Amino acid sequence: MTIDWTLRARDVVAGSLLSGSEAxxxxxxxxxxxxxxxxxxxWLRRRGFKMSVKLNYxxxxxxxxxxxxxxxxxxxxxxxxxVLKYSWLSPDEASAQAQAGVAGGARRVCLVASGRGPSTRxxxxxxxxxxxxxxxxxxxEVCACIGFVDEAATARRTRASTLTTTTSTPRAASTExxxxxxxDDRVETVTAARNAGLSPCSGLIIGMGETxxxxxxxxxxxxxxxxxxxxVNFLMPFEGTPMAGRWDLTPERCLRVLAPETExxxxxxxEMHLRSQQPVALTIANSLFLGDYLTSNARPRPALASLRPPHRPHPARGHRR
Ligand code: SF4
Incomplete structure (x- = not known):
């Protein structure tokens, strides 16, 4: 299929989204x-979001x-x-950490908890x-990423404005x-967020052998x-997980998965996979995280050399959801 991408972008603005075969x-x-x-x-990104970049923490x-x-x-x-292992931060500790991100320019704070889903407490x-x-x-804006939430009333009680579900993996490969x-557990959380009037957020991770x-x-x-x-997460094949040693991504592949139809x-x-192409990625994507991720650092640190692949300049330790 030969496509003139410049013309196709104009058709997208007119309402004709890419078909599956075009994607x-x-x-x-x-x-x-x-x-x-x-x-x-x-061009599409500038039409929809101008040059703004939303900072998240x-x-x-x-x-x-x-x-x-x-x-x-x-x-x-x-x-x-x-990785660090600890149970819940106190509300004061969470607020204090959030202030560090806000002071750095973040407009959205994502409260992220490991685990299957929250108890009433x-x-x-x-x-x-x-x-x-x-x-x-x-x-x-406060976003809650706290595992599976299957009822709108529970989603509403978090007092968050956005509810995030764990990273989406392809349906076909999800059991592997x-x-x-x-x-479907993830779909249920997205539905609960929408029914509660919260903004649904759900991520994608690439680099795990997906087609x-x-x-x-x-x-x-x-x-x-x-x-x-x-x-959009790019797999960091952390030692100690079954994905250790998996290096499938190139900067070009990462860039093509980013698209400006939504946030x-x-x-x-x-840092690890886009490498020198990170500034280019922000001409397409319109939002990014400030600072460190859940179990990894946003910048390389000497003690993290165990994850450094043979020719990759930006190691990190783990993965965000
Ligand atoms: S992504 Fe990690 S923290 Fe989240 S549910 Fe899976 S194993 Fe737990």
Missing amino acids: LALLAAPPADHPDILAAAA LVNVRSGLCPEDCTYCSQRLGSDAD DVERVAQMAEGIKAADESI ICSTHTY DEDIVDTLSDLVALGVESIP IRIAGGR
Whole structure:
């Protein structure tokens, strides 16, 4: 399929979104098409979001100790990865950490807890954290990423404005990637967020051996579900997880998965996989995380050399969801 990406971008603005076969053609296009694809995507991004970049800041309110077994995650059941393990931060501790991100320019704070889902007490903790952050600056958006939430009333009680579900993995491969929850569990959380009037957010992770069809199917599902923000994670193959040693991504592949139809947030692994192309990625994506990720640092540190692959300049330790 030969596509003029410049003309196609104009049709997208007129309401004709890419079909599945066109999205597949974009992912598989030859290297000679790469500049045209980037230019078309950047043009779309500027039409929809101008040159703004939304800054997000993660507060890891509960770390490690997760009973789930997502193969990409250093906090998973049985992981011997060297990550921090602690139970819930107090609301004051979470607010104090959030202020560091806000002082750095973040307009959204993401409260992230490991685990399958919150208890009633956990929902109260998150609500207190959200209220504390809002009390300091009511313009800050608070996002809760606290595992599976299956009822709108529970989602509402978090006092968050956005509810994020764990990273979306392709439906076809989801049982190989995780045996303790299903693709439909994630869909249920997105639905609960939407029914509660919260903004649904659900991320994508690439680099785990997925096919182009898997990526297109997953993104199509997220769009059909009304997901308003899509963090795109690039696999960091952390030692101690089953994904250790998996280095499938190139900067070009990472860039092609980013698209400006919704809020696309460049998430974990950007330093490692986009490398010198990070500024280029922000001509396409419109949102990113400030500071460190859940179990990894945003910048290389000497003690983290164990993850450094032979020719990769930006190591990190783990993965965000
Ligand atoms: S991605 Fe979330 S649910 Fe899965 S193992 Fe990690 S912390 Fe647990």
